[in-house]
Amino acid sequence: xxxxxxxxxxxxxxxxxxxxxxxxxxxxxxxxxxxxxxxxxxxxxxxxxxxxxxxxxxxxxxxxxxxxxxxxxxxxxxxxxxxxxxxxxxxxxxxxxxxxxxxxxxxxxxxxxxxxxxxxxxxxxxxxxxxxxxxxxxxxxxxxxxxxxxxxxxxxxxxxxxxxxxxxxxxxxxxxxxxxxxxxxxxxxxxxxxxxxxxxxxxxxxxxxxxxxxxxxxxxxxxxxxxxxxxxxxxxxxxxxxxxxxxxxxxxxxxxxxxxxxxxxxxxxxxxxxxxxxxxxxxxxxxxxxxxxxxxxxxxxxxx
Amino acid sequence: xxxxxxxxxxxxxxxxxxxxxxxxxxxxxxxxxxxxxxxxxxxxxxxxxxxxxxxxxxxxxxxxxxxxxxxxxxxxxxxxxxxxxxxxxxxxxxxxxxxxxxxxxxxxxxxxxxxxxxxxxxxxxxxxxxxxxxxxxxxxxxxxxxxxxxxxxxxxxxxxxxxxxxxxxxxxxxxxxxxxxxxxxxxxxxxxxxxxxxxxxxxxxxxxxxxxxxxxxxxxxxxxxxxxxxxxxxxxxxxxxxxxxxxxxxxxxxxxxxxxxxxxxxxxxxxxxxxxxxxxxxxxxxxxxxxxxxxxxxxxxxxxxxxxxxxxxxxxxxxxxxxxxxxxxxxxxxxxxxxxxxxxxxxxxxxxxxxxxxxxxxxxxxxxxxxxxxxxxxxxxxxxxxxxxxxxxxxxxxxxxxxxxx
Numbered sequence: 001x002x003x004x005x006x007x008x009x010x011x012x013x014x015x016x017x018x019x020x021x022x023x024x025x026x027x028x029x030x031x032x033x034x035x036x037x038x039x040x041x042x043x044x045x046x047x048x049x050x051x052x053x054x055x056x057x058x059x060x061x062x063x064x065x066x067x068x069x070x071x072x073x074x075x076x077x078x079x080x081x082x083x084x085x086x087x088x089x090x091x092x093x094x095x096x097x098x099x100x101x102x103x104x105x106x107x108x109x110x111x112x113x114x115x116x117x118x119x120x121x122x123x124x125x126x127x128x129x130x131x132x133x134x135x136x137x138x139x140x141x142x143x144x145x146x147x148x149x150x151x152x153x154x155x156x157x158x159x160x161x162x163x164x165x166x167x168x169x170x171x172x173x174x175x176x177x178x179x180x181x182x183x184x185x186x187x188x189x190x191x192x193x194x195x196x197x198x199x200x201x202x203x204x205x206x207x208x209x210x211x212x213x214x215x216x217x218x219x220x221x222x223x224x225x226x227x228x229x230x231x232x233x234x235x236x237x238x239x240x241x242x243x244x245x246x247x248x249x250x251x252x253x254x255x256x257x258x259x260x261x262x263x264x265x266x267x268x269x270x271x272x273x274x275x276x277x278x279x280x281x282x283x284x285x286x287x288x289x290x291x292x293x294x295x296x297x298x299x300x301x302x303x304x
Numbered sequence: 305x306x307x308x309x310x311x312x313x314x315x316x317x318x319x320x321x322x323x324x325x326x327x328x329x330x331x332x333x334x335x336x337x338x339x340x341x342x343x344x345x346x347x348x349x350x351x352x353x354x355x356x357x358x359x360x361x362x363x364x365x366x367x368x369x370x371x372x373x374x375x376x377x378x379x380x381x382x383x384x385x386x387x388x389x390x391x392x393x394x395x396x397x398x399x400x401x402x403x404x405x406x407x408x409x410x411x412x413x414x415x416x417x418x419x420x421x422x423x424x425x426x427x428x429x430x431x432x433x434x435x436x437x438x439x440x441x442x443x444x445x446x447x448x449x450x451x452x453x454x455x456x457x458x459x460x461x462x463x464x465x466x467x468x469x470x471x472x473x474x475x476x477x478x479x480x481x482x483x484x485x486x487x488x489x490x491x492x493x494x495x496x497x498x499x500x501x502x503x504x505x506x507x508x509x510x511x512x513x514x515x516x517x518x519x520x521x522x523x524x525x526x527x528x529x530x531x532x533x534x535x536x537x538x539x540x541x542x543x544x545x546x547x548x549x550x551x552x553x554x555x556x557x558x559x560x561x562x563x564x565x566x567x568x569x570x571x572x573x574x575x576x577x578x579x580x581x582x583x584x585x586x587x588x589x590x591x592x593x594x595x596x597x598x599x600x601x602x603x604x605x606x607x608x609x610x611x612x613x614x615x616x617x618x619x620x621x622x623x624x625x626x627x628x629x630x631x632x633x634x635x636x637x638x639x640x641x642x643x644x645x646x647x648x649x650x651x652x653x654x655x656x657x658x659x660x661x662x663x664x665x666x667x668x669x670x671x672x673x674x675x676x677x678x679x680x681x682x683x684x685x686x687x688x689x690x691x692x693x694x695x696x697x698x699x700x701x702x703x704x705x706x707x708x709x710x
Contacts, residue, residue: 029395072406073400074613117406263639264637265636271444280662280665282666301581
């Protein structure tokens with residue numbers, strides 16, 4: 001195929017993959033090209049990639065969805081979108097597509113070390129949403145730690161964009177050390193300007209640290225919200241989510257109103273490769289966001 | 305009954321030539337080394353003549369038959385799975401231009417377009433194709449290559465008269481005679497169905513006494529499933545048969561069903577596995593399972609894949625491949641930090657639970673067709689029917705009659 005023909009095939013693909021019509025795409029296994037606008041270093045090992053589409057419309061997504069990010073010739077990884085879903089839909093596409101990733105493997109290393117202008121492949125968006133609007137009129141509790149804040153950021157931005165539609169909004173955030181805190185300045189802004197009750201804790205602190213030390217799940221017991229009139233959105237490692245969800249139900253939050261973002265191995269993102277199965281669930285299409293009532297029995301069986 | 309035709313062994317050659325003339329790539333059972341596999345059939349000589357097989361747990365041997373049967377064996381070593389769903393295929397090829405700051409283009413790979421005629425596909429494997437149609441091509445996201453390859457497939461099925469010791473299709477409701485229509489879609493399951501009538505030995509004496517010498521010779525009873533199938537038997541001028549021919553065909557598969565000794569109780573098995581996640585049986589089977597992945601490689605319904613990226617030395621050209629994967633490997637469930645299913649018992653539990661339970665929740669059907677390949681090709685001889693029966697007994701939910709007889 002000539003380059004022109006390849007471009008035609010791509011723009012054809014791009015036309016259908018933009019927006020929520022991925023299902024109609026001829027082949028959802030073929031990526032769209034995005035150029036790196038900038039790579040922002042957030043912490044020692046965590047970076048945010050800001051991407052612009054090379055051809056076609058910007059990608060619209062729902063908070064909680066992920067894409068398959070491809071580093072040319074290296075490989076592909078599932079990464080939650082961490083940007084603002086309303087910004088992309090709003091003004092026709094000046095906002096870049098954002099992914100916050102930890103540099104832990106070959107693909108993520110290639111992505112975070114790429115120069116601005118380098119093209120990467122993007123498939124998606126895939127998966128279910130946090131659907132925070134369901135919490136309208138209720139208190140909202142976000143519980144997360146480390147890079148788990150990245151998949152929740154779009155949901156938090158949706159809530160503060162219509163802040164007066166919600167009751168109390170809490171963000172309980174845990175981090176390994178004070179240096180590993182992600183989006184620190186932004187969390188302070190949410191607290192100062194958007195009436196978000198941000199509570200932080202760290203696992204390990206240097207001598208003289210004045211903040212809280214301990215696990216994020218310990219914050220749940222004393223946090224000020226009305227459990228029976230609350231929705232909770234939790235993102236973190238499996239054991240952390242199980243213990244957070246257990247603490248939340250312990251305070252009286254109904255399990256159907258606790259949403260978790262599940263992580264499994266994923267190779268396709270579209271329910272075909274089989275890797276992400278959790279008993280009958282394909283986490284990539286039935287999830288990643290699932291309610292605790294649904295997944296609790298599956299989280300308590302080891303190695304399921 | 306309906307429209308029954310008769311083909312002689314020589315007519316099979318005519319049929320193959322006719323299909324090839326029509327532009328079909330004819331695919332069917334053929335001998336390769338000491339196994340029968342699925343491959344391209346260019347003439348009747350490519351079909352196995354007078355070859356049978358003996359399959360028991362952990363053993364597969366070809367045998368010489370006393371007759372000239374063309375389909376006188378049980379499940380071939382590999383099903384038709386790779387015909388539509390190859391073990392390794394290119395999804396797309398890409399080229400990067402270093403001069404232009406990492407600009408790259410991708411080109412989707414398109415599979416071979418010629419339609420396939422499946423010749424001699426058994427009911428177990430035919431059911432597996434129906435299952436794959438749903439899994440890979442009947443949901444929101446489709447495997448584009450599978451869907452393209454399946455387009456225009458002609459199915460000439462064979463009703464199985466020679467089940468192996470490892471077969472249990474009768475208990476799964478998938479054979480040895482294929483249902484005329486696909487349960488889920490209501491579409492015809494085959495264009496033509498052949499039943500091979502080998503010689504007088506397979507017939508009961510009553511039939512023997514009443515039939516002409518011609519009826520006792522080696523021939524094929526043909527049942528017509530679609531207009532396309534009828535057009536083909538008309539074109540090769542197949543002789544007309546009678547209701548009695550069809551009755552004999554049914555008798556052959558009834559006898560084949562009756563000879564099967566292995567069973568899975570498909571009514572209870574979903575619930576048995578649903579409640580067995582913490583069963584002590586997993587420890588037991590894990591002590592035997594080598595996690596070699598053989599069962600998943602020969603299973604006609606296993607569809608898990610991974611992707612692998614290959615680039616040339618300059619890093620300018622890259623290919624993305626989709627390759628079969630197996631839930632028995634440690635890498636399968638790997639996420640940063642380690643595999644989700646570290647132990648063999650967790651991996652065996654995942655495989656059998658998926659086949660016999662969660663598959664039904666996902667797709668509204670079971671994921672096992674009873675072909676017995678996982679039993680034959682397991683180097684440790686682990687028997688899915690025996691494991692299902694043991695879990696049934698231990699859970700108290702299994703049918704008391706479902707135990708394997710070995």
